[in-house]
Amino acid sequence: MTEDRYHDIQASHQPFTTIKEEPSNGTGVLDDYDISIKDNIVYEGLPTTAGSEVLKGYTSSYTADVARFLEAEGASIVGKTKMDAFGFGTYGLNTEKPPKHPESEDLVPGGSSAGSAVLTKLAPESHVSIAVSTGGSISCPAALCGVIGYTPTRGHVSRHGLIPYADSFDSIGCMAKTIKAVQDVEPIITQNTSKDMTHNVEHHDHGVDVVGIPEEINDLAINETVKKAFRARVERISDAHEVRRVSLPTTYEHSVAAYYTIATSEASTNLARYDGLRYGEQPEPVGDYDDFATKHRGERFGMEEKRRVILGTYIRTVGYEDQLYERAQTARQHIKDEFEAAFSDVDAILTPAMPFAEKTISEVHDEDLAETYAADLLTTPPMLANLPHVTLPSIPGGLQVITPQHTDRDLLGAAKELL
């Protein structure tokens, strides 16, 4: 029996899609840990919805590498957590019965790994939640719920068994209450696999002495409370670290546009398979294949899924002539180059994680789309450049620490000092 406390949390804040009642039976270095996994990671015999209606009734036939690695070391998997459908969301509201913010029913928990953040905040320190980021889906809810969020260098964690949103970004990481818990889990989830060709784990030694602050931060549309708290924090950090300014102009001008162009293009191919023929509930046959698939997708996909599929398909078809996709890739390369240049001067880059400290559900309902997408302004850059980063609950809006590729272990070490 899974401990009552998870049932209690579910009753009050509904962070789970499924609570797993059977305990796991491995033993190893993670004996003392409970683990929850985001509902876009498959586990044999458990339902996987990725937060979407379209996968209702689908039970996975196999277990993802990451879940297998954790269980083999004695971690007990307690259930699967809610998320914006397919990871499409900044607030955690694009799913059935969204999880509730730990402190107030009026606030959004942040997305897309909303259930992971809510649960981590409410569960004891021995719980770690495996979450996934594409454009900031770990940093955002971690910041808004006040927990630690770690997004590794992409390639460090096998993505076998992860239902993809946009493969060139998707990175499996985790949330926890302490850095130690993250450090305990990190060597386990980065184990080798033969089931994901993009798996590539290296550890480069990298001391964090000099920290960089992007000079663009001052001029970005960031809430004053967050800006002030960030400045105060940097002031304190400068007691123990040398602080330098770095310049990332292309990054902050083009990240959101480049991210949505590439991510929706990939997403529209990844969602093509949900035509109702193969997984989940079998819909009634109707008309020819096009009629059947159109009806199924029309009924089961939510508004944001439809929007991103249409946007991505537009980019790949009508936008083909204008090379929209290629231009976004060029911007992405520029962003990578900018970070690389900055890291020749500093060891880590600090920014806030979110441009606001909190948002109410009613504010979100009144918001236009451009404003919602702009909330990803600070979380998309490290995802575009594939840089490991940690979000710390040290300031309102979260403190985001970014280091070069493959320096994950030193990043976690530094995060301990900056917390």
Add this chain to the structure above:
Amino acid sequence: MKIGLETHIPLDTKTKLFSDEARGTLSAYAQGEPGTRPVLQAKAIRYALKLAVTLDMDVASTLAFDRKQYFYPDLPKGYQITQHRQPIAENGVFTTPHGDTDIKEIHVEEDPSRLKHTGEGTRVDDTRSGEPLIELVTTPSLTSINAATTFLDELATHCAYLGIFDDTKGFKTDVNISIEATQHTRVEVKNVTGRDNVKDALRYEAWRQESAVETGHAVRRETRHYDDEKNMTTPSRTKETYQDYAYIPEPDILSLPTGHLLEEVKEDLPKPRQDIIDELVSEDVSKQEATKIASHKEKRRFYGALRDDLEAELAQTVITEHLPHVLRARGKQWEDIDIKRLRSTVSVIDARDLPETTVKDVLWNTLFDDIEPATWLDEQKRQEPVQATVSRLIDENPGRVRAFKEGDEAVVNAFIGDLRDAHPGEDVSTLIEQVRQGLDEA
């Protein structure tokens, strides 16, 4: 006339292109289960490099794959992984008795699922999904229908010689054809199965285009479909362009250098075909038989295994006639044959000096089953008197045979009654089997 071909060559690998499951099986990846990832298997890439080297092509320094997305029930993942931006090799030449044909490119891709259209609707068979293919694209440099079919025949022989071709499957080809009278307006006919259909589709198209010009009708630049039952082409419902396939680079496969594999492949190329033929001829194998053996990697291997034990003539017949027949009939591959078992079967055949027809029967019945060839042959011998009686009874009772062909099952029992009188003590199931076989062949 100008003809260009885009031919899909099914590859003779153990596994699928992006998963280590056996070809022809179902797996989470083959069914496109969410969360499965492609893991490139090197064999298909080696095969493509072999072909590229022997066609004197420029090989790409890195491998890159793309997603080709369209909505159709034959795609379990909703997209096919192929090579659109950078094919594995470009600019080659293939020589046939009709001359040189320029090869524009070859690329590697995964086969979609098979759709089976039946009276009650269409069924999807995902076991074929993800099997490896090479698509070979020629320039429109073939100048006659004969040249096009010769090209396909020679290409099949060449791929079999390299040991890369699953010849149980055959080619699937998109053909394009244009004639001078239309200022070479290009018409493409998609998805033509096998070589004879290519010939028929081209003949029909040439005739259609010429007739159109003669009667003052325009020939449009379009994509058509060949219906092999009606032997005609019809316009396809939709026009397809690169844009409609909406390619993006495949983000689950990092680009890989080809250099190392290419060096290995170059060292591992078989001897030139002509050298092997000459060698066999010098061993008193006829030129025709030698060509058959030299042209096929597995035939070369099995001939090598048998020729020490057997007379050259019997070894040849077994390799070039009996085994291909038995493999087709039993739905088996060359790699399914256990060489030791084949050798012992063949030595029994040799020792007993059996007639040709029996040789094939022995192989058919014993090569893949748990029965010793000697035992099987003894059993056949024992049943000869029964067979003789069955033949006699069938000859004597043409009325019964007619009734049986019209569906009268009672006839079998009538024959069994007569047979039991002639062979008391014989096992009834043997009698039934013999009668049915006799009736089926009558």
